[in-house]
Amino acid sequence: MGNIHKPGITRKNKYVKKATRFPKESGRYFNRELSWLKFNERVLFEAENTDNPLLERVTFLGIVAGNLDEFFMVRVPAYQKGATYSADEYSEVIGSSTQLEMIYSRVIILMRHMAQVWNDDLVPKLAAEGIYFIRYADCSDEEKKTFKKELEEESFTILRGDRFSDIQHDEYLHGFAMLVQTDKGRAVIPVQRIIDEKGRFVPVGNRKNTFIFREDLLKKHISSLFPHETVYAVMPVRLTRDSDLDLKGDDADDLISAIMDAQKTLAKRYPSRLETLDTMPFGYMAPLVDALSLVPELVYDMAAPLGLIDLKEFPVKRPNLKFPPYTASLPSGLSGKIFSAIAKRDRFMFNPYNSFDGLIRFMSAAAGDPQVVKIQITLYRLGSESPVIDALIAAAKNKKDVTAVVELKASFDEETNFRWATKLKEGGVNVIMGYPGVKVHAKCCLITRIENGQIVRYANISTGNYNANTAKIYSDMAIFTANTEICTDAAAFFAMLSGSFPSPVYRRLIVSPNSMNQEIISKIRREAEISGVNGRIIMKMNSLTDRDIINELYAASQKGVRIDLSVRGVCMLRPGVANLSETIQVTSVVGRFLEHARMYYFENSGDPEVFIGSPDMMPRNLHRRIEILCPILDKRIKKVLIQKIIPEFIDDQVKGHTLDAYGRYHPPERRPGELSSQQKFIAMQKAWR
Template sequence: MRKPKRGKADAPAKEEDLSFGPGCFINRELSWVSFNERVLMQAMDTSWPLLERVKFLSIFYNNLDEFFMIRVSGLVRQLNEGVLDLPPDRMTPSQQLGALRERVVRLIERADRCFRDHLVPELEKAGISFIHPALVKEKQRSYMKRFFEREIFPILTPLAFDAGHPFPHISNLSLNLAVILRDQKRVERFARLKVPDTFPRLMPVPLEEEKPLKRMGLSEGGKRFIWFEELIRMNLESLFPGYRVEDSYLFRVTRDADIEIEEDEADDLLESIQEGVDQREFGSVVRLEIEERAPKRIRNMLAENLGILPHQVYPLTPPLGLSCLMELWRLKRQELKDRPFQAFIPKDLSSGRDLFRTVRSRDVMLFHPYDSFSPLVDFLRQAANDPSVLAIKQTLYRVGPNSPVVEALLEARQQDKQVSVLVELKARFDEENNIGWAKRLESEGVHVVYGVPGLKTHAKICLVVRREKGGIVRYVHLGTGNYNASTASVYSDLGLLTCDPEIGADASEFFNALTGYSKQDSYRKLITAPYAMRKKLLDLIDREVQNHLAGIGGAIIMKMNALVDRSCIEALYRASRKGVPVFLIVRGMCCLRPKVEGLSDRIEVVSIVGRFLEHARVFAFYNGGDPRVYLGSADLMPRNLDRRVELLFPLDDRRLRDAVMRFVLLPQMLDRRRAFCLNPDGTYSPPSSDGFDSQMWLIENRGLWHPKESR
């Protein structure tokens, strides 16, 4: 598969309409902040069980860390290098950074109030409390001191900073204490102490009659916790004998973590990616979080040595880095979490059944997490052990640790199958995990490729080649989500199992394009990016306009994670101007302004944030009463349409098309409990407190989209 010529792939399929000025678009970065605000609102929503609210707050902070590491760092680079890569709204990097800081500061204040004023008191009522060091009783303090001396003291490394000691390197997202000391002559000294991440942030405080703390912190019975950094603070004097500890201030640094690899110059892509991952710890600093009570001179000293400006300093109330609250969610307190449910498995896809026979009889659609991920794993295992299976080919983007999918592929190789796997090494923040899987697969004799130079392979496809009585049959799985058994239980995704001959032939040619020398960029049924996907979608939108004008009806429903691409947004604006109704379900960033008179009167946009992460991409077109439905791996963003290998595939089976319309799109269009409505000014109206919840309805009615004989 060839990389598109520079500039050509970025050109819109249709000539830019100059009537769509900057005011027609919402800024991408500010739209992302709005999404994270919706996540925060789940933490404040008392209808969720308590530990689910804690989980949402943890996700909010983790999202914010990644946003600074990738998006804010990119804006800082543009500003420092004088690059003006202006988005459709025409905001400069400086304007965006100013607006983002204002919004983020307000959000963090709300998150802090949510934690301190709401979650902490509710946790205490549930018997889970955070103990202040001053309230630790003497016997408990003695236990904890012995634990500190035995387990923690040996791994701590205080680093001095003075004329003889350079300012130490502060690693990305690490917690640190800025320790202020006085010697016997009352001369002030500064030391940095890194809080090790080899322990949980939340350490259990023992009852007086309990034994000393064990090596690891959290336990099944843990109910009272002290922050790990506070346990260290209680024992700082032992680290600086001969000095008086004046005070200490917690701080945390966020660095640019966006890996840039010049693939044309890299002799070994795997080695280059590994080096890039290692360099994340040394990226330029984009944010300093520090205790708000830290004196200005300490803030300035840290900012100067970290090479940042005052607007990159965020004074906060500790504790910092609250993504660690996920530790609380892992407590075995099921009464404080969502009620578990059993994912559905159709009878003819259950363990022990002949899954090849099932797929030969009908196309199968799986709707995770309401449908179990296990049939797909079983399908791969059957393929691995079936003497009639000749080859398995698959793309892997994010598979997670302890992957049953990878284990099935390894099992297939052990059974002497031809196994080819494209492992995308550039899957952000999963690079190390993927490098490990790639090495293991290669060591077992699997043919591993690392993707197309200059492009990130994001397509989700698996091909199984089987010899049967009538000849070779190709079985294909196509999906909207990753081959990750863990996330399949919390991400809402769709997958198709089929032995359609045309899709099978397309799959073979697609893998040839990925692994060999092939310039093919068009297929019978599959639609690929970066070559054809944008044009296909624009043509489908335009066809709805023509159908509407011809009086045979036009309507568009799209579901995705993000809508950023200017060409697609303008096409939807044109459709709205011609009277075509458009309903968009966009979980995250949306740069389109709906309900603007004369521009987008006919467009409605909602964002559903609930128990499951809405991750499926669905594109549905009325098509004069004969609907066309496509599923795929791509969001409508320039990166997906221009710089990634993506797949879009049709649902040709009317039964499956109807199922997607009735059980995926329609419930979400009717959702009033978890659906936020986007307003023309870029704000979102919150949902009602007692409306229809599409995800809950799907849990209660899981399996309805399968044929009766499968239930």
């Protein structure tokens, strides 16, 4: 195992020499949006990586496409509404005067790369494995006849004339559509509903593992909808719209109404991107672009099928072309007398290497235990099925006092969370719809028992959602503890959420937006001012965008503090700049599982502090969300983290990409036989039992 610190030795970023000529005015921060796009370049790298099984590479390509969809649904609309980038950011795209221009220059390159990977790499390799995509022209007459019969049963909405002119707000137009040009004008026919209902990949006759994209069939059929016109062209397009729900109210009834209304009018929000095939003549496309009121930087052409997000749900199941299966172990102490085990010492769960059944057993034990009198939990994303919900309802039926804080403003899960909140209420659970003015993003569950006439509490604090599905593919950490101070803090936390204790003072937990920003800054400064070159800071997170935190890390680096940052996604900090960030190294691990755990380490003059929890170092987490960081107090668990887990995060020689001062990510050099951190965690999953 690696060692996370060597006292007296200050390691400089190995890329610092490449950045020494940068003047200070060249920018202290990377652009957030471009940094996010680079994350998707790293995911695309995995789609190209021949060390990954073939169908997993297909899935990685679908993930890139899905991430781009979300980017244009959430991030880009802000710049349509006038937001701009900051003058103190490093200028990576020369000649771009607006954020949309910078985004376009990077996205179009990314899309060209995606098309190349699909057309020239994945499709031929799939064919070599007996998995085929064919064109309509390659179908037999009998197969075409079958397709025609199926399509004749469908109903279509034709948008033309006045409806074409007002297409920007048409309730039917989102996702896939067909642009039609005839001798009597143009029309648009929405087809996303059909694709959603019937699936994107259409099996061809009795041919094994042979598919045609549904839009190719629809394209051939659409001409029959214009029997008295000459059809010149039918071309697929794909429209993305702003999906950011306006949920600024604090009243629960207002939030519910906004969610239901927003879901019904999703298609009426402003268009934020139009995708076309690169073969579409501009003359056909221009009237549609004009009707949608889109600027040129929001129109993208693709040399491959549109909507590659659907590859995430590719229907072929071939175990030999997927990652090898493994058996996740149950966390120690969570199989028998759970509360006795936790009372004896803290328990640690590291998903997906440990089974999420550990949390379910914890919840189920509480639901059926006659000594348990109260269960409190925060819920952010639950998925389509939830054993956590089942356990909470079972507890309510057993006359427990059950409270669930359900965050209705969880992006893309608003309607799902509303349905779960309704089910919980119907099951007798007290439901709190979030907290006024902020999102509740913290992951905390508190169980209260009566033992020998005394109140005893047990807490679970996690970095990830209480979601059984994502727990299989997201890397997250959780602690189970009966520590009196932590559990008392957790009780005060839930009292705050219920409104009965508005301003608690916490002894062990760090909670935002109360004090987290100040606490993190204080710990960074302590490393700089007291330890200097012997100081050590390690942070693992999804994103680093908070400029106050970045500036403090810069100041610590200037004092010689050795800093390792494992940032999966967006990183606005510039490492390796002489006299600014020479001792800071940033890596990003992209692999089989989504790195989702947040962990913060401070050397503290030889008495290390380690925290896990829900927040990234972003303004929204520190100032506009309720988050929790929990200290690891159990010496055994802390030792495992420091000696076995953290070193692998910061020095992954297989999946760790290193960021330099120019904003470039360098993939690791291939080393035959070397295991990635995730592969090592699978192998050592019982090491922290």
